[in-house]
Amino acid sequence: MLDGVEVIYNKDYQKGMFSSVKAGVNAIEGNFFIIPGDCPFVSEATFKSLLKDGDFSIRVPAYLGVTGHPIYFSSKMKDVILNRNLDSNLREIRDEIGYETIEVNDANILNDIDTLNDYTKMLNALERN
Secondary structure: OOOOOOOOOOOOHHHOHHHHHHHHHHOOOOOEEEOOOOOOOOOHHHHHHHHOOOOOOEEEEEEOOEEOOOEEEOHHHHHHHHOOOOOOOHHHHHHHHOOEEEEOOOHHHHOOOOOHHHHHHHHHHHHHO
């Protein structure tokens, strides 16, 4: 276990991904990031860029103009997320509320690992860098 990291078990996981988002958001206080577990290689610099003060309650990183993960939410977004139906999603909330795009030099905001082939490609890319 990592210091400062708390794993939240979603007893309602069978109700879909947004139920897991809500379980995690319910357990936090303050501003927060949401990132899928299959996006493990986002740089620390990307997180720091998203923490800089801005005019929006939601900040999204972009690499060469394409948005990715993680998504930064100010604490006032907690109730917005928790009050949504389970058939909602973060993209819907992001687009409805509006967001600030932060350009970053991190292609990994666009990469996720869904297959063994994805995993192998990511390892090879990391070894080259």
